[in-house]
Amino acid sequence: MTLQFASEASTWSCRAIVAQLDRHIIGQDKAKRAVAIALRNRWRRLRLPAAAAAEIVPNNIIMIGPTGVGKTEIARRLSQLAGLPFLKVEATKFTEKGYVGRDVDSMIRDLVEVGIALLRRRKEDELRADLEAAVEEKLIDLLFPPLAAGGEPEREQRWQRSREKIRQQIRERVLEESTVTITTSSQRVPLANIFTAAGEEMDASFADGLGSLFPKKTRESVMTVAQARKVLSDQELDRRLDQEQLAQQALELVEQGGIVFIDEIDKIASTGRGGHGPDVSREGVQRDLLPVVEGATVTTKHGPVRTDHILFIAAGAFHMSKPSDLIPELQGRFPIRVELDHLAEEHYLRILREPDSSLLKQYQALLAADGVTVGFTDAAVDRLAGIAMELNRRLENIGARRLQTIMAQLLDDLLFDAPENAGGPVTIDGDYVERRLAGLVRDEDLSRYIL
Numbered sequence: 001m002t003l004q005f006a007s008e009a010s011t012w013s014c015r016a017i018v019a020q021l022d023r024h025i026i027g028q029d030k031a032k033r034a035v036a037i038a039l040r041n042r043w044r045r046l047r048l049p050a051a052a053a054a055e056i057v058p059n060n061i062i063m064i065g066p067t068g069v070g071k072t073e074i075a076r077r078l079s080q081l082a083g084l085p086f087l088k089v090e091a092t093k094f095t096e097k098g099y100v101g102r103d104v105d106s107m108i109r110d111l112v113e114v115g116i117a118l119l120r121r122r123k124e125d126e127l128r129a130d131l132e133a134a135v136e137e138k139l140i141d142l143l144f145p146p147l148a149a150g151g152e153p154e155r156e157q158r159w160q161r162s163r164e165k166i167r168q169q170i171r172e173r174v175l176e177e178s179t180v181t182i183t184t185s186s187q188r189v190p191l192a193n194i195f196t197a198a199g200e201e202m203d204a205s206f207a208d209g210l211g212s213l214f215p216k217k218t219r220e221s222v223m224t225v226a227q228a229r230k231v232l233s234d235q236e237l238d239r240r241l242d243q244e245q246l247a248q249q250a251l252e253l254v255e256q257g258g259i260v261f262i263d264e265i266d267k268i269a270s271t272g273r274g275g276h277g278p279d280v281s282r283e284g285v286q287r288d289l290l291p292v293v294e295g296a297t298v299t300t301k302h303g304p305v306r307t308d309h310i311l312f313i314a315a316g317a318f319h320m321s322k323p324s325d326l327i328p329e330l331q332g333r334f335p336i337r338v339e340l341d342h343l344a345e346e347h348y349l350r351i352l353r354e355p356d357s358s359l360l361k362q363y364q365a366l367l368a369a370d371g372v373t374v375g376f377t378d379a380a381v382d383r384l385a386g387i388a389m390e391l392n393r394r395l396e397n398i399g400a401r402r403l404q405t406i407m408a409q410l411l412d413d414l415l416f417d418a419p420e421n422a423g424g425p426v427t428i429d430g431d432y433v434e435r436r437l438a439g440l441v442r443d444e445d446l447s448r449y450i451l
């Protein structure tokens with residue numbers, strides 16, 4: 001069996017996956033290992049004969065760790081690099097008021113939509129040159145309407161020359177602000193007005209079924225050439241796609257390679273003391289989740305999806321509860337437990353500096369847009385990490401999120417004053433950090449509110 005629609009990334013070795021995650025997340029090696037193995041196991045399973053592959057269930061993972069240490073971030077980066085349909089849901093979403101059991105299935109339906117969008121984008125990449133050429137032709141026709149047949153040859157030649165001139169201008173993007181009129185079609189079901197008798201919002205797949213009752217509307221829209229490029233390209237892509245086939249491929253990709261990340265799973269663990277109130281509803285959500293995680297068939301508008309081989313990664317802080325407070329059946333379906341570590345000063349230091357788009361790099365880029373060059377000395381970064389550590393110890397430990405409040409406070413004046421005060425380059429050293437933040441850090445009340 002092969003997963004022919006997956007991207008190259010789905011063939012990476014564990015080491016390669018971890019190396020990619022290392023570019024964004026500092027430390028947390030155990031969690032990185034666990035997700036890398038889970039991802040690689042999908043690939044391994046697909047090498048096996050179908051009968052053996054069917055027997056192998058994914059080793060779903062629970063990531064346990066304090067707030068702000070990278071649980072969600074690992075999932076987010078994994079989704080970017082995996083090239084597989086990936087959906088993130090908050091478990092608490094299903095405990096909200098008005099929730100009815102069937103909604104848990106909606107995550108699989110959403111995952112299919114993610115899969116379709118993913119394959120569509122991949123197709124778009126494949127056809128890029130072809131699409132661009134088609135869009136160019138379309139734009140020329142719009143800007144310079146075709147000549148009626150049967151004209152004199154001389155006129156036709158002139159027309160041909162002008163047309164080539166327009167083509168050149170379109171390529172050089174000098175006509176981006178000219179306007180064109182484009183026919184778009186949209187099909188809108190007046191969803192807002194459709195509620196079931198109980199007053200709940202209607203199931204999306206049912207609403208889709210109603211689509212055919214409402215006529216397709218076409219309308220003329222005036223837009224600039226720049227905007228029209230995107231619209232025309234989408235239309236050309238639609239014309240070249242076999243929607244039915246795309247959906248079938250997406251269903252297979254989801255069944256064999258889909259990943260669902262369930263965040264805040266600790267919030268649906270019951271604290272064990274009794275069968276009242278919120279505990280009942282939390283346990284209810286767990287029971288609803290069970291069939292989907294264990295393997296069930298979920299009906300989507302594109303067809304049925306078996307969930308047996310979808311990988312589930314759950315995460316939670318588990319401050320108030322433990323994984324063992326989950327109902328046993330659900331625990332059994334998440335055999336891999338990984339703990340994420342508390343961050344230490346050395347981690348804060350590296351988080352500020354090392355990731356591909358670390359906070360320091362982000363702010364440097366933002367200020368560079370205003371012509372301000374900012375540099376940070378080692379002493380400044382040391383001091384910032386120290387302050388993060390100290391505040392997390394004294395106030396509440398919010399992990400790496402503390403760095404965001406500190407940085408915003410540190411650079412407040414610079415961010416406000418640029419571009420008017422865009423003098424020479426600015427160097428932020430230990431003294432600068434001290435001047436800007438020391439007062440705040442010392443004053444307990446102030447820091448509680450501001451940092």
Ligand SMILES: Nc1ncnc2c1ncn2[C@@H]1O[C@H](COP(=O)(O)OP(=O)(O)OP(=O)(O)O)[C@@H](O)[C@H]1O
Nearest residue numbers: 024025026067068069070071072073317351400401
């Ligand atoms: N180990 C890390 N390396 C790099 N950045 C990190 C790390 N941990 C946290 N961050 C940064 O801190 C922010 C919060 O992290 P994240 O959302 O992953 O927290 P979390 O562990 O999911 O916490 P919570 O339990 O509150 O959901 C993110 O913006 C992330 O970039």
Ligand SMILES: [Mg+2]
Nearest residue numbers: 071072073263
């Ligand atoms: Mg999180």
